[in-house]
Amino acid sequence: xSNLVSIEGLTVTxxxxxxxxxxxxxxxxxxxKGSVLVLLGESGSGKSVTLRSLxxxxxxxxxxxxxxxxxxxxxxxxxxxxxxxxxxxxxxxMIFQEPMLALDPVYTLGQQITETILRHxxxxxxxxxxxxxxxxxxxxxxxxxxxxxxxxxxxxxxMRQRAMIALALACRPKVLLADEPTTALDATVQIQxxxxxxxxxxxLGLSIVFVTHDIGVAVEIAxxxxxxxxxxxxxxxxxxxxxxxxxxxxxxGLLASRVERAKKGDRLKTIPGSPPxxxxxxxxxxxxxxxxKTTAACREQVPSLVTGAYDHxxxxxxx
Amino acid sequence: MSILQVSTSPVLxxxxxxxxxxxxxVRRVSRxxxxxxxxFVIVALILMxxxxxxxxxxxxxxxxxxxxxxxxGTPGFPLGADExxxxxxxxxxxxxxxxxxxxLTPVPIAFIIGSALGITxxxxxxxxxxxxxxxxxxxxxxxxxxxxxxxxxxLGAGLTNALVSITLVFIPPIARVAESVTTQVRSLDxxxxxxxxxxxxxxxxxxxxxxxxxxxxxxxxTGLVSVSMIxxxxxxxxxxxxxxxxxxxxxxxxxLRTAIYNQPLVAxxxxxxxxxxxxxxNVLADGLRTxxxxxx
Amino acid sequence: xxxxxxxxxxxxxxxxxxxxxLLSINGLVKHFPVKGSGFFGRGGVVRAVDGVSxxxxxxETLGVVGESGCGKSTTxxxxxxxxxxxxxxxIFDGEKVGIDLPLSEYRRQVQMVFQDSYASLNPRLTxxxxxxxxxxxxxxxxxxxxxxxxxLLARVGLDPSRxxxxxxxxxxxxxxxxxNIARALALDPRLLILDEAVSALDKSVEAxxxxxxxxxxxxxxxxxxxxxxxxxxxRFMVDRVMVxxxxxxxELGEGEAVFASPSHPYTAALLASMPKMDPSERTIxxxxxxxxxxxxxxxxxxxxxxxxxxxxxxxATIQPSLTASxxxxxxxxxxxxxxxxxxxxxxxxxxxVPDIESMLMPEASA
Numbered sequence: 001x002s003n004l005v006s007i008e009g010l011t012v013t014x015x016x017x018x019x020x021x022x023x024x025x026x027x028x029x030x031x032x033k034g035s036v037l038v039l040l041g042e043s044g045s046g047k048s049v050t051l052r053s054l055x056x057x058x059x060x061x062x063x064x065x066x067x068x069x070x071x072x073x074x075x076x077x078x079x080x081x082x083x084x085x086x087x088x089x090x091x092x093x094m095i096f097q098e099p100m101l102a103l104d105p106v107y108t109l110g111q112q113i114t115e116t117i118l119r120h121x122x123x124x125x126x127x128x129x130x131x132x133x134x135x136x137x138x139x140x141x142x143x144x145x146x147x148x149x150x151x152x153x154x155x156x157x158x159m160r161q162r163a164m165i166a167l168a169l170a171c172r173p174k175v176l177l178a179d180e181p182t183t184a185l186d187a188t189v190q191i192q193x194x195x196x197x198x199x200x201x202x203x204l205g206l207s208i209v210f211v212t213h214d215i216g217v218a219v220e221i222a223x224x225x226x227x228x229x230x231x232x233x234x235x236x237x238x239x240x241x242x243x244x245x246x247x248x249x250x251x252x253g254l255l256a257s258r259v260e261r262a263k264k265g266d267r268l269k270t271i272p273g274s275p276p277x278x279x280x281x282x283x284x285x286x287x288x289x290x291x292x293k294t295t296a297a298c299r300e301q302v303p304s305l306v307t308g309a310y311d312h313x314x315x316x317x318x319x
Numbered sequence: 320m321s322i323l324q325v326s327t328s329p330v331l332x333x334x335x336x337x338x339x340x341x342x343x344x345v346r347r348v349s350r351x352x353x354x355x356x357x358x359f360v361i362v363a364l365i366l367m368x369x370x371x372x373x374x375x376x377x378x379x380x381x382x383x384x385x386x387x388x389x390x391x392g393t394p395g396f397p398l399g400a401d402e403x404x405x406x407x408x409x410x411x412x413x414x415x416x417x418x419x420x421x422x423l424t425p426v427p428i429a430f431i432i433g434s435a436l437g438i439t440x441x442x443x444x445x446x447x448x449x450x451x452x453x454x455x456x457x458x459x460x461x462x463x464x465x466x467x468x469x470x471x472x473x474l475g476a477g478l479t480n481a482l483v484s485i486t487l488v489f490i491p492p493i494a495r496v497a498e499s500v501t502t503q504v505r506s507l508d509x510x511x512x513x514x515x516x517x518x519x520x521x522x523x524x525x526x527x528x529x530x531x532x533x534x535x536x537x538x539x540x541t542g543l544v545s546v547s548m549i550x551x552x553x554x555x556x557x558x559x560x561x562x563x564x565x566x567x568x569x570x571x572x573x574x575l576r577t578a579i580y581n582q583p584l585v586a587x588x589x590x591x592x593x594x595x596x597x598x599x600x601n602v603l604a605d606g607l608r609t610x611x612x613x614x615x
Numbered sequence: 616x617x618x619x620x621x622x623x624x625x626x627x628x629x630x631x632x633x634x635x636x637l638l639s640i641n642g643l644v645k646h647f648p649v650k651g652s653g654f655f656g657r658g659g660v661v662r663a664v665d666g667v668s669x670x671x672x673x674x675e676t677l678g679v680v681g682e683s684g685c686g687k688s689t690t691x692x693x694x695x696x697x698x699x700x701x702x703x704x705x706i707f708d709g710e711k712v713g714i715d716l717p718l719s720e721y722r723r724q725v726q727m728v729f730q731d732s733y734a735s736l737n738p739r740l741t742x743x744x745x746x747x748x749x750x751x752x753x754x755x756x757x758x759x760x761x762x763x764x765x766x767l768l769a770r771v772g773l774d775p776s777r778x779x780x781x782x783x784x785x786x787x788x789x790x791x792x793x794x795n796i797a798r799a800l801a802l803d804p805r806l807l808i809l810d811e812a813v814s815a816l817d818k819s820v821e822a823x824x825x826x827x828x829x830x831x832x833x834x835x836x837x838x839x840x841x842x843x844x845x846x847x848x849x850r851f852m853v854d855r856v857m858v859x860x861x862x863x864x865x866e867l868g869e870g871e872a873v874f875a876s877p878s879h880p881y882t883a884a885l886l887a888s889m890p891k892m893d894p895s896e897r898t899i900x901x902x903x904x905x906x907x908x909x910x911x912x913x914x915x916x917x918x919x920x921x922x923x924x925x926x927x928x929x930x931a932t933i934q935p936s937l938t939a940s941x942x943x944x945x946x947x948x949x950x951x952x953x954x955x956x957x958x959x960x961x962x963x964x965x966x967x968v969p970d971i972e973s974m975l976m977p978e979a980s981a
Binding site: 340507508509511512513514515516517518522526527530531 | 692695696697718719722723725726727729731734735736737738739740745748749752753782795798799801802
């Protein structure tokens with residue numbers, strides 16, 4: 001089997017204050033070795049929650065997770081605390097939107113990377129330092145030797161993002177999880193980071209699961225795209241299929257409303273309404289209240305994801 | 320809480336009004352059993368102080384050398400008697416009057432003055448901020464107990480002077496909290512939007528700043544009530560506050576300290592009252608903070 | 616209903632007629648002092664806006680683009696008089712602001728919508744109270760202000776009977792931004808500054824708000840200054856576009872001309888950095904390397920020269936000013952476009968301007 005990541009029936013319910021919120025609802029997906037899967041969705045679509053489940057990052061007290069997650073042969077849900085600790089960083093690691101929150105402000109970047117390597121692997125400090133330097137070169141940080149001695153706040157946004165990628169790659173993971181890593185960056189820097197991730201993915205044979213709300217970014221980096229809405233995958237397929245022949249009304253609406261495709265001054269075609277309230281989802285298809293194809297059947301049962309030709313799957317009874 | 324009074328006009332569409340922020344806070348606090356217990360204790364203490372003359376079983380000033388230092392449970396003296404043979408229960412009940420007065424008076428006064436200074440410093444910023452805050456930092460340099468004792472000593476012993484010195488001690492910390500909260504609110508876009516609509520500083524502070532900063536400052540000030548009681552007790556203990564034979568918990572603790580080996584339980588009673596009261600105020604402040612923290 | 620005019624000609628506040636710019640900015644400068652870091656650190660100066668001049672014509676949408684730190688938000692705040700400029704003048708419809716036109720009168724006519732829809736609404740006020748605040752400040756009677764607020768809520772697509780009494784946290788991001796737009800319109804402004812007003816919204820909601828902005832512009836006869844980092848949205852929305860780099864204007868011209876054939880190498884790079892929306896034509900090489908530089912110590916000469924692929928020694932010495940290389944093209948501040956500037960490309964340039972984008976990145980078009 002070439003699937004490095006396989007998720008089956010993942011359901012995540014948050015039970016903190018107030019009503020329980022089902023953030024992810026029976027999500028199943030697979031990521032092949034050395035490929036990039038983009039989870040595309042708006043706020044509240046469950047894309048980040050799905051991603052975090054892969055590292056079991058949800059607080060155990062206030063969340064209920066069910067389903068099966070297998071990453072490189074590890075059954076994530078069944079692992080012990082030490083077991084999941086071994087997987088984190090070594091098999092799967094993660095980069096975030098805001099590197100300042102992921103990096104420790106009181107240590108230099110070099111210290112953080114060497115420390116991570118020393119904790120996970122049986123190497124000498126010199127070897128770890130050499131590896132840190134090599135990583136900084138790999139993520140194309142100019143004058144890497146000097147930057148290893150810098151503190152996170154001394155670097156610009158793009159450089160910090162590169163440093164975080166270096167830290168994430170410190171223990172040669174097989175899967176990299178990326179949670180909107182370019183959203184806070186300028187377009188000129190965003191494209192640099194996307195190109196870097198693509199180069200690293202090719203060079204190291206990484207699998208990447210990349211979460212974004214921006215179709216443009218998805219098209220630049222993805223092999224496959226899974227579109228999420230209200231905690232469910234509504235459509236998945238290759239980039240070209242999603243982009244050129246979208247089958248779910250939500251994907252179609254999303255693409256139709258893009259300003260890139262409109263002439264100046266035109267009225268944009270829009271999806272009416274706002275993203276759904278996860279505490280009060282309608283029965284049946286969650287998109288039905290905003291959809292122009294809705295029939296009575298849509299409101300009765302949640303449509304299942306049906307796979308068609310070329311692995312292009314869609315969850316809509318009208319598609 | 321807004322200048323924009325709600326008046327129902329027949330021309331307008333009737334609107335569904337959401338419950339306000341404060342009613343939400345009250346609802347959440349009322350669901351917090353710990354905070355409600357604390358509130359119950361505080362209310363009970365206040366009622367005890369108000370109705371002391373009808374509750375107290377005996378005259379708190381009537382002494383008798385023969386009944387000195389009776390233990391707890393002595394018939395006629397349910398909580399024993401003090402070093403002059405006065406009824407402890409009655410003295411503790413009457414003591415609530417002065418002790419609560421000393422604990423509660425300085426805080427609201429310091430709250431008003433400190434908030435005014437802090438909000439001005441935070442909203443105006445620049446040189447005004449530097450002037451106000453650096454002056455306050457000078458007071459901040461001294462430990463609060465030392466400062467209270469020094470001020471009280473300088474002003475002379477007596478109840479009023481003790482209250483004034485405690486109030487002065489509380490102004491700097493309240494002003495600091497007010498300044499930091501206001502600076503934070505000041506940087507938010509809705510303040511800029513209000514400035515852009517041409518509103519003056521006074522109106523903006525009244526409509527947009529006060530409602531958003533008074534809550535956190537209030538919570539902080541509630542926590543100071545316990546400190547105030549302890550400071551007041553301390554001043555009385557040192558002879559700078561209430562004078563004998565007035566019943567006041569701090570002073571009682573002072574005069575009973577010689578009895579600590581003979582009747583340790585009786586000697587500890589005034590301390591227990593101070594402890595209970597300050598804990599109740601602290602717990603209530605915590606409950607309020609939690610209730611106000613909730614975003615939605 | 617609102618008293619907003621349908622056409623500019625009927626606006627009684629109009630002074631100089633349609634040919635006069637609504638807003639003229641001349642030599643705007645704003646420097647912020649920075650505290651030195653560390654014990655002996657020397658304090659520098661952030662040259663946030665460093666000599667910016669432009670006009671906003673009546674009824675147009677002027678787009679402003681650039682990377683973070685280019686000064687676009689500072690410019691907006693200067694225009695709103697939320698911060699005071701160090702130098703420069705702001706002329707509104709022929710009247711100098713602060714001299715001929717009192718600030719309070721100016722503020723009624725220029726309003727702003729901010730990026731963060733939550734931070735720009737007072738969490739303790741109901742939607743209705745937030746909208747009526749401005750009109751009440753300017754002396755409108757309460758009943759009239761409330762009627763106006765309800766009317767505006769309906770105009771931005773929110774049912775007043777459902778939303779007027781609510782608090783900001785009870786609304787979604789898109790709904791809150793509609794409220795912010797209604798609030799900005801409550802003073803009947805002629806110019807609306809939209810500072811990244813749709814950037815934080817979900818894409819499906821962004822499209823709705825863009826449509827709304829276009830409708831409101833037509834209905835109320837508004838002029839927009841549209842600030843955004845998203846060039847695709849800017850291309851869709853604007854008539855003219857101003858490209859800013861490190862506190863200066865790099866290029867200024869008709870939107871279609873700038874997007875089709877950018878004159879400044881920076882504009883070209885900015886355009887080439889946008890995602891391509893076509894998996895078969897993915898970007899192969901980043902048009903610009905490194906992060907936008909810090910405006911504390913901007914480079915000498917042309918501020919873009921350290922990142923520019925056309926840079927020559929002369930670029931580090933002379934600061935170019937905005938020039939149109941040919942009639943009908945946009946104005947750009949680039950020495951390569953100025954004849955006899957000393958730049959080798961300038962000498963060879965013959966009109967019309969060749970496609971700089973392809974000269975910039977011959978490899979990228981593979």
